[in-house]
Amino acid sequence: MALLVTGRGPDESLGEVLRARIDATINRFRDENVVERIWNRDPDLWKPLDPDRAAVIRNRLGWLTGVDAMDAAELELTSFAEEVQADGYTDAVLLGMGGSSLAAEVFAETFGVAEGFLRLHVLDTTDPVSITHLRERLDFGKTLFIVSSKSGTTIETTSLFRSFWNEVKAVLGDDKAGAHFVIITDPGTPLETVARERDLRRLFTNPADIGGRYSALSYFGLVPAALLGVDLSTLLDRALGMVNSTRDEDPYVDDSPLWLGAVLGEAARMGRNKLTLILPPAIESFGYWVEQLIAESTGKEGRGMLPVEGESLATPAARARAQLPYGTDRLFVHFHVGDAADADLDAQVEALADAGEPVVRLWLKDAYDLGAEMWRWEFATAVAGIALGVNPFDEPNVAESKRNTGRLLEVFKRDGTLPGGPPSFEADGVAGFGPAGALSLVEVLRRFF
Structure with missing residues (x-):
């Protein structure tokens, strides 16, 4: 359940204006059949009459139906996890960056390790100290490496893969090394070729039309989740419930994924573009994932939202004493999980609402509702992109940074210096x-x- 609480306290006009803008946007979206057009992958929703971007947008909406595909693959994933258990593996190391690793990290920190399943270590860094510290704790004979890269060319990931591949070969021999590596990548990538040439334990080819930061409920997130012993049936059932709310029910009502997207977009257009996430300890790591999704999807063309996660809340009184008001650029989202009450946190959120700050409240039954929330936020981000007039599926600065990094590395290889x-x-x-x-x-x- 979701609810927008605003309009209390000293500035009741804020609530009236924001609610009016949200209602107007939702009515416009209804008139323009926005939800149906999203499901039909209509690129004109984000960049009208732009043929150069149309193909890219159409090829980034696979997450819409990705939950259906993963629901069908649930038996494959659980069988794989049982097979690895039976072979005596105790640890899994995920080599991946950004969208290829964040969902796995959320699942690991939220659910922990079920009895008999594998401890998951997420290695999303090239820091030598961190790598050495992890390596010293591993028994290569009982460790499974998950090489995770959509493009199959991510420099950090492929470098880690080469390093651990050589070490495992040296310890276990050429004939046994392949059984300790799994690759998750798109079809036709260099990593897919490597997986087949080296006869690795398993190759999971993810649908190419799912972008990295929208891939939580695909093989990229669910293979690690299965190895942790997460109940994939429950996780995916919750996600399917949210998917079906936009297919089988009225998708324009309050509490819907589209409603959340309208709130995000219109708040940002009013200058409330600092999306401040308030999460209880049980799902605190979910903020990492939302942060990347929102920042990379909307932060372009001089527009967008800046996610703020992990920040301690200050009461209005404390802010007044320190003369550090939040200003007029915040939108707060408060997640509440189950029946567990956090009286202090709830009181702080109430104080924010009483001070006139806009607060969105989301209620989760338990941690397995993260399946639903991941899909809700993906859909809401797509809708916010419509409101903001940006394409939430491209990554111009990411691609630019990769090209620049590759150029610098070529100079270093040639000259021995940067x-x-x-x-x-x-x-x-x-x-x-x-x-x-x-x-x-x-x-x-x-x-x-």
């Missing part, structure tokens, strides 16, 4: 190398943000 130049400023032991013309650290930060 390209550089004189700093634009040096002060108090800090050297700045951009942007051009910045003469102080403050100026660098001001230009960057």
Whole structure:
């Protein structure tokens, strides 16, 4: 269940204006058949009459039906987990970055490890200390490595794969190494080729029309979940309930995924673009996943939302004493799980609403409702993109960063050093190398943000 609480306290006009804008947006979406058009993969919802982007958008909406496909694959996944258990594996190491690892991390931190299943270690870094610390705790003979990359070319992931592959071969021999590696990737990638050439234990080919940050309820999230012993039947049933709320019920009512997207989009258009997540300890890690989904999907073309997760709330009185008001740019989302009450947190949220801050409240039956919430937030993000006029499925800066990184690595391979130049400023032991013309650290930060 979802509810928007606002309009109390000193600024009741905020609630009236925001609610009116949300209602108007939902009515417009109803008139324009937005939900039906989303299901029909209509790219004009996000970038009208733009043929260059249309094909990309159509090829990023596989998450809409991905839960149906995974529901059909549930037996395959549970059988795989049982097979690995039977073969004596005790640990799984996921090698992946961003969207290829965040859902697995949420499942691990939320559900832990069921009895007899595998401990999951998420290695989403190239920090040598972290890698060495993990390596020293592993028994390669009982460890399964999950190599997770949509493109099959992620530099960090493939580098970790090569390193651990060579180590496992050295310890166990060429003939046994392949049984300790699983690959999750899209069809036709270099990693798919490697999996077949080396006869690895298992290859999971994910639908190519599911983008990385929308892949939580696909093989990328559910293979690790199965190895942890998460009840996939319950998780996927909850997700299907949310999916069907947009297919079989009125998708324009309050509490729907579309409603949440309208709230997010219209709040951001009013300047309430700091999406502040308030999560109880039971599902605290869910904030990591929402943060990436929202930030990478909406933060482009000078628009979007900035997710804030992990921040301690301050009461209005405490903020007043410290003279640190939240300002007028916050939208709070409070998640409540089950019957467990957190009186202190609830009181702080009530104080926010009483002070006139807009607060969305979401009620979860238990942690397995995360299946439903993941799909709700994916759909809501797509809807918020419509309201904001941005394409929530591309990643221009991610692709640009990968190209720039590849270019720098080629220079390093050729010259043995990274390209550089004189700093634009040096002060108090800090050297700045951009942007051009910045003469102080403050100026660098001001230009960057």
